Amino acid sequence: MPRKNDESNFNFTGLYPECRNEFDQCSSKMHGLLYTSYSAICSDFRNNINARLSANWKIEVICIQLLFYLHDIIKKKHELNDNIKARCNYFYYKLLYIVKKYGGGCGKGDECYKYFTDIDEKTLEIMEYLDEIYNLINEFTISHNRTTDKTHKFKWWIEKLENHPYKNESNLNEELAKIILKCEEYRKNWNDKRFDYWAALLLTDSWMNTRKMSLNRKASETTKSIEEHTESLETKRVGAQPLMNTVADDVKNTGISIGTVFITFSILIIIFILYKYTPYYSFIKPRVHKLRKKLKKITKMIWALWTNLILNTKIHLMGVIK
Structure with missing residues (x-):
């Protein structure tokens, strides 16, 4: 089901009218052996989501059309390239739409889900509105459908x-x-x-x-x-x-930029932890061995610099107080 929290940064690019039109075209392909197979799948799906009895035939039709759309996505996945994400998101939207409109809840399959962007409730509403608008735009391609009644709905x-x-x-x-x-x-x-x-x-x-x-x-x-x-x-x-300038001036008095050395020290510590205690060691280049050997030496240098900085600060403060 869609999330109830704030909207994700959902990208509508490529969905309208492209994906919506491709889904609509699948209605003309609903025949043959695939239709029989998909009808059985949709019958199970309808039962699994505990849909309302009055909506049985509507679910059957849109579910079968949705499976034909998924079939096209899988068949053309090597041709679709960057567009596969938009098509899978539209497939996911339609799946959520069925569940939301006709009741029940649904699980997840494997085919398209790795491409999905999570769709929250507000985004789902937006996509429903866009679907209604583009349904009318599609109807308006035929002259006698351009009625005042449908134009009122369009507006x-x-x-x-x-x-x-x-x-x-x-x-x-x-x-x-x-x-x-x-x-x-x-x-x-x-x-x-x-x-x-x-x-x-x-x-x-x-x-x-x-x-x-x-x-x-x-x-x-x-x-x-x-x-x-x-x-x-x-x-x-x-x-x-x-504040940064003040710190930089103090550091200059030590003759070396402690900030630079400290950052280097921090990076070395992170690399050491990744290498020693996590699975990411395989991604660390062999040069890490040399860096680890320098770790103790740099630690001593950092400590000496830090002690020197504190001592200089104390001397400066004593001079101000006097």
């Missing part, structure tokens, strides 16, 4: 997506921008009074401008948030600089 889903309290707005804004471009395309090209002209009138200048203003506002807020975070880090860095 409603867009506004629902736009108003969702999703924290990773930069990812969501990219998807919204693509959808607004589609709306612009419809306004320009829907001019047949027998079908789409009246639907296009619903995508008014006012509605479009509101969507664009919302997008620009969110983009500005995201940019401002990044700038504020950067300024905060810069302030901390500047505030720490005097």
Whole structure:
């Protein structure tokens, strides 16, 4: 099941419309021996998730289509290259969608799961909205489906997506921008009074401008948030600089940069622990043997430098007090 905590930094790139369209195309492949085999698997799946009885046939259809989609992913995995992650994430989303919509709970298989990015509840909602929007976009490819009723639904889903309290707005804004471009395309090209002209009138200048203003506002807020975070880090860095300078001046009085030596010493300690007590020793180069031999010598040098620094500090303080 999806996580209930805050949204992960989920990447929607490649999911819409690419993966959604490929999944939709699988409905035309649902026949033959594979269909019979997948029907039996989906029957077991339906029972295992304790789905509601009223939804049996719906689960059967979407489950079989999902298995055909998985079959395509496996068959083409060497061709998909970087896109396999997006396709597997869409497969995982659909699996979660079935369980969430029709009840029950599900376990995990092995085929796609190594490519999954965990999908939390808020991200799952976003993907449901996007699926509804792209279902309508797909219907709009046929002229007589461009009705005012469906255009009202199209606008409603867009506004629902736009108003969702999703924290990773930069990812969501990219998807919204693509959808607004589609709306612009419809306004320009829907001019047949027998079908789409009246639907296009619903995508008014006012509605479009509101969507664009919302997008620009969110983009500005995201940019401002990044700038504020950067300024905060810069302030901390500047505030720490005097202290760093003071330490550096004290270290110079010893004739050597104790900070550099201390860092080197720390690295040697870490390498030693990795080599001695963990399985990572196989990744450490043979040069570690020489470094280990120098460990005792460097320890003595660090201690001498540290003692010298403390002594110099005490002498300095005594001079100030006098």
